[in-house]
Amino acid sequence: MRYDTIIVGAGPAGLAAGIYAARGTLKVLIMEKAGIGGQIATSWEIENYPGSPPDSTGPGLTERMRQQCEEFGVEFATKTYLRSHQTEAGFIVETDSGSIETQTIIMATGAEPKPIGCKGERELRGMGVSYCATCDANFFKGLKVAVIGGGDTALEEALYLTKFAAEIIIIHRRDELRGAKILQQRIRENEKISLLLDSVVEEIKGNGQVEGIVVKNVKTDELTDVSLDGVFVFAGQKPNSEAFVGLLERDARDYLITDDEMRTNIPGIFAAGDVRRKSLRQVVTATADGAIAAVNVIKYIEEPK
Ligand code: NAP
Numbered sequence: 001m002r003y004d005t006i007i008v009g010a011g012p013a014g015l016a017a018g019i020y021a022a023r024g025t026l027k028v029l030i031m032e033k034a035g036i037g038g039q040i041a042t043s044w045e046i047e048n049y050p051g052s053p054p055d056s057t058g059p060g061l062t063e064r065m066r067q068q069c070e071e072f073g074v075e076f077a078t079k080t081y082l083r084s085h086q087t088e089a090g091f092i093v094e095t096d097s098g099s100i101e102t103q104t105i106i107m108a109t110g111a112e113p114k115p116i117g118c119k120g121e122r123e124l125r126g127m128g129v130s131y132c133a134t135c136d137a138n139f140f141k142g143l144k145v146a147v148i149g150g151g152d153t154a155l156e157e158a159l160y161l162t163k164f165a166a167e168i169i170i171i172h173r174r175d176e177l178r179g180a181k182i183l184q185q186r187i188r189e190n191e192k193i194s195l196l197l198d199s200v201v202e203e204i205k206g207n208g209q210v211e212g213i214v215v216k217n218v219k220t221d222e223l224t225d226v227s228l229d230g231v232f233v234f235a236g237q238k239p240n241s242e243a244f245v246g247l248l249e250r251d252a253r254d255y256l257i258t259d260d261e262m263r264t265n266i267p268g269i270f271a272a273g274d275v276r277r278k279s280l281r282q283v284v285t286a287t288a289d290g291a292i293a294a295v296n297v298i299k300y301i302e303e304p305k
Helices: 012-023 038-042 058-071 133-140 152-161 181-189 283-302
Strands: 002-008 028-032 075-078 081-086 091-095 098-107 111-113 144-148 167-171 193-196 199-206 210-217 223-227 230-233 237-239 269-271
Touching (some): 002 012, 002 091, 012 028, 012 038, 012 098, 038 058, 058 075, 098 283, 133 152, 133 230, 144 152, 152 167, 152 181, 152 230, 269 283
Parallel strands (some): 002 028, 028 075
Antiparallel strands (some): 091 098, 199 210
16 A cells, blocks of 8 residues: 555644645544543643634544545554655555555654653652653542652643642742743732742652652752642653654754755655654644645645656
């Protein structure tokens, strides 16, 4: 089976690319190793995607994108991308369950949460250490939790946690938060949330379950023990670009390098969404990337070779 384009990843970038490519009459396969939706599948509220209704959720929005893909004839497959080889006619994509021929590829593999790397974090993952409030907040009803990070994700997830936890401490390594001003204002107005600035978590303690953390003040080096039940880490993301090492150019932070038309260093391979180097990683920029990549795939296929 030969496709015009294989899209690797079914987050907003991959789904938007699918809609545009299939609507442009290409034969399209979207492969995804787990469920559709990418990172926003764990986002409880999407309030800044233009035109989305007030109660939009990540899963709701991406489910509608998936339906649109199917309406235009996109095929979906649960497969893990392993590597690809260039051929005269395009590429062979090797997956964990067979090889597929395609003329072009769009890499839309997204990014994933970055650990902070402190003692106890890995050992207690899933035992009170979480990277997704939407998934795990329910386990912390009436309890005390820490949120690590000062960016948009940390602030949004801390606000979400107020629906469940009794007390939330936001721990941030700088003297001011980094997230949007409107979120900062909501944080400061919320009685359940307190801020611990200029601070990093040195250790997460617990025996089979989080029991507390050791916090270091970065200005004074003073260490403080804090008893609590859960730690939510929102310390940014790392791109899912490992599979492309040796094939595609990456920057110093491992994001794929593309031009404004989403072209990578290999003609016929494009990249879209959070996996590529860019200044703003949002659903709206991911979908825009997907559309641009798909339109350029169509142009590439039509170009005389
Ligand atoms: P981010 O903006 O990179 O913020 C990560 C936070 O974690 C920063 O405050 C960073 O501190 C801190 N951090 C990083 N490594 C750490 C470590 N080892 N120990 C302690 N703290 C650490 O990441 P994000 O919040 O996930 O957002 C990613 C992108 O998505 C951003 O562009 C953001 O605007 C966007 N986003 C937008 C929305 C929205 O608009 N609704 C929602 C979520 C995300 P420093 O500040 O010191 O670097």
